[in-house]
Amino acid sequence: MLAVTAARFDADDPLAALEVGDRPEPEVPEGWVVVELEAVAVNHHDLWSLQGVGLRDEQLPMILGCDGAGVDPDGNEVVVHAVIGDPDAGGGDETLDPRRSLLSERHPGTLAERVAVPRRNLVPKPPSLSWEEAACLPTAYLTAYRMLFTRGGLRPGDTVLVQGAGGGVATALVLLARAAGLRVWVTSRDPGKGERALELGAHRAFESGERLPAKVDAVMETVGAATWSHSQRSLRPGGTLVVAGATSGNDPSADLAQVFFLQRSVIGSTMGTRAELERLISFCDATGVRPLIDSVRPLAEARAGFARMLDGEQFGKVVLTV
Numbered sequence: 001m002l003a004v005t006a007a008r009f010d011a012d013d014p015l016a017a018l019e020v021g022d023r024p025e026p027e028v029p030e031g032w033v034v035v036e037l038e039a040v041a042v043n044h045h046d047l048w049s050l051q052g053v054g055l056r057d058e059q060l061p062m063i064l065g066c067d068g069a070g071v072d073p074d075g076n077e078v079v080v081h082a083v084i085g086d087p088d089a090g091g092g093d094e095t096l097d098p099r100r101s102l103l104s105e106r107h108p109g110t111l112a113e114r115v116a117v118p119r120r121n122l123v124p125k126p127p128s129l130s131w132e133e134a135a136c137l138p139t140a141y142l143t144a145y146r147m148l149f150t151r152g153g154l155r156p157g158d159t160v161l162v163q164g165a166g167g168g169v170a171t172a173l174v175l176l177a178r179a180a181g182l183r184v185w186v187t188s189r190d191p192g193k194g195e196r197a198l199e200l201g202a203h204r205a206f207e208s209g210e211r212l213p214a215k216v217d218a219v220m221e222t223v224g225a226a227t228w229s230h231s232q233r234s235l236r237p238g239g240t241l242v243v244a245g246a247t248s249g250n251d252p253s254a255d256l257a258q259v260f261f262l263q264r265s266v267i268g269s270t271m272g273t274r275a276e277l278e279r280l281i282s283f284c285d286a287t288g289v290r291p292l293i294d295s296v297r298p299l300a301e302a303r304a305g306f307a308r309m310l311d312g313e314q315f316g317k318v319v320l321t322v
Contacts, residue, residue, distance in 0.1 A: 003112035005061040009052035026116035039135035041067035068110030069134035078122040136291035144172035146272040156181030158217040166193035179289040225249030237262040292316035
């Protein structure tokens with residue numbers, strides 16, 4: 001079958017480690033099924049895998065990809081939940097299983113014609129979502145949903161600050177927060193990305209580090225060191241800072257006085273559960289909000305899609321059709 005793989009690691013030129021070609025059919029452990037994929041989406045996780053993050057040499061070649069939608073063996077249209085984990089081991093939450101992984105980390109991923117996954121990882125796709133739209137949801141949009149509503153506990157009318165407009169999770173945060181009735185503010189170093197966020201529904205856009213006109217109820221943080229101080233200063237007493245990434249660095253000043261004296265909460269968040277993916281899909285179905293898609297191309301042209309993401313040209317998800 002046709003698949004997109006990490007054939008080697010190259011930290012300086014990840015595209016040099018990418019191969020598009022024929023791979024063996026998926027192995028199917030007991031309790032797993034094969035999904036005939038219709039559309040898949042590319043994430044920065046895939047670029048990191050090509051650079052050697054999270055994989056070992058002995059796992060290569062590894063089929064990349066976390067996001068996908070297709071048809072199960074019974075003919076049902078499904079979305080694939082990318083978290084491979086045991087809910088019981090995580091106290092009912094598979095993202096808390098110490099041995100959890102994502103597709104393409106221990107098991108072959110979705111950037112292929114077919115993928116094997118545990119049967120419980122299949123979520124029904126409603127007719128209202130296209131294959132391309134459905135394929136965008138399991139990683140960036142699920143991460144954003146959990147940040148806002150599960151970990152952040154936000155409610156309609158609250159004000160949320162999204163740091164780093166333009167990133168995949170940040171874009172998902174803007175779309176989902178606006179659809180849920182939140183007041184959405186964003187920051188960006190790039191005025192053009194701030195303008196795009198306003199077009200997507202953000203109420204205000206600010207330069208990175210700019211003082212805000214008022215304190216916010218919650219900050220959604222995926223940038224890390226570059227925005228951490230601003231995130232803390234922007235948060236109201238008793239507010240919540242939800243962290244799901246640190247693309248600019250993992251070790252900012254903690255500034256603990258800001259946390260304890262003002263009773264702020266700093267909460268980590270990673271991906272989401274199958275139940276949250278179900279709720280996200282229902283949310284999209286009910287509200288009409290849809291993932292922002294940058295471009296769609298055939299699986300065989302995956303290299304061009306990866307290049308677009310590597311160059312930072314995309315705004316929205318890069319989708320591949322199978």
